[in-house]
Amino acid sequence: MNRFDRITAILIQLQSRKIVKAQDLAERFEISLRTVYRDMNTLAEAGVPIIGEAGVGYSIMDGYRLPPVMFTKEEARTFITAEKLMEKFTDLSTKSHYQSAMFKVKSVLKSAEKNLLEDMEQHIEVRQKYKPFNPTLNNTLEILLKSVADKKVVRMRYSAFNTEETTERQIEPLGIYHENNYWYVVAYCLLRTSYRNFRTDRISHIELTETIFSKQHASLKEHMDSLPKLENLELIVIRAKKHIMPYIQNDKYLHGFVSEKKSGDEFEISFLVASVESFLRWFVMFADFARIVQPEALKDKLKKRLTTILENLSIP
Known part of the structure; x- marks a missing residue:
């Protein structure tokens, strides 16, 4: 990044937060603190009303805006949700580009809205169960x-x-x-x-x-x-104990989940399945707390599978 682009990016970051520490700028742009101070002097000499307080950080006088765009509080809150999702479900390169865009978006907000976003960041969390990219790569989506x-x-x-x-x-x-x-x-x-x-x-x-x-x-x-719609799907109905439901909620969509209804302390769950073998392997994981309602043929397959498992356990 050349100096002009860096100074422009620093200005955008200054507009995106109420207070920006020199150390944060140094880490983001991989420059020394001395270079940060020089860049700040350059902005001040260009007429940007920068306020610096020792031990606190830099800020821009309230009311100074470059882009003529304003957002509502409701719109601003959605940015935080989107940012959390981008952090977890995109590759490193895409996430970096989005963060850069977010600095530009936040730069047009008033101080009150900036405070609101900084507070909301602590109240939104996205949990990630699977890794969507190979850990050795950081730019898969960008290249595609x-x-x-x-x-x-x-x-x-x-x-x-x-x-x-x-x-x-x-x-x-x-x-x-x-x-x-x-x-x-x-x-x-x-x-x-x-x-x-x-x-x-x-x-x-x-x-x-x-x-x-x-x-x-x-x-x-x-x-x-x-694409042609999937044909020859097989209907499978199971009954699962209520307490096991939280453990199968996420994966049921991977196996053709259609519907479920409560019946006493059990849930009756219906699936339309393209691969019975794949479904059966998944069902075995919680079969001690569930049973197959239909089809009958699947019950026989399950018995054979469990018999094989017992036989394997008895092999020295």
Whole structure:
């Protein structure tokens, strides 16, 4: 970042908070405190009404605004919620860009609204159950979105589900979507010569190439709308004890959850399932507090599965 861009960014950050410490600026922009002091003098000489108090920090005289945009308190509160979600469910690069945008948004708020946001930050928390990205990567979404915008091929290493094999792929992304705690990219795979879904946490390496897309693709929305609806889904009904429900609430959506109703100290839950085998493996995790209502064939499969488990336990 050159000096002009840094000073502009410092001005925006000063407008986004009531008080900004010199140490915070030094850490964010990776500069020395001496450089921070020089940048502050530059802003003051340019006519920005900066107030500095030793041991406290810097602030800008109330009423000084650059952008001619104002937000309501209700709109301002939604920024905090969005910021919390961005922190947990996007990659490091996207989160950084969003934080930079938020500094610009906050810079147009009055002191009262800034105080409100700083207080609300302590009252909103987003819990994350799964890691949506490979921990070795920090710019997965940024590269995928740049690929969509520039129509350039992405090269990546990918591990498919239920296999330890990693393959080299070149893909032409249509777009990204978030579902069940994970980010997915829908793309035309040059290796398989067909459209595929890739889960971002299974990508171990990703880079943007200079190769232009081999063909013109529909938008993500058009592609998703054109997909045939799932057929031959099997209805499964179970009954689960009330106290076990909190432990299966999140994962039930991954297994075709349709509805549930309370019946005494149990809940009757219905699913439309594409993979009975996958559902059965999940059901075994809490089968001691639940039972299968239908279909009868699933009960027989469960008995065989439990018999195999007992046999494996008896093997020395």
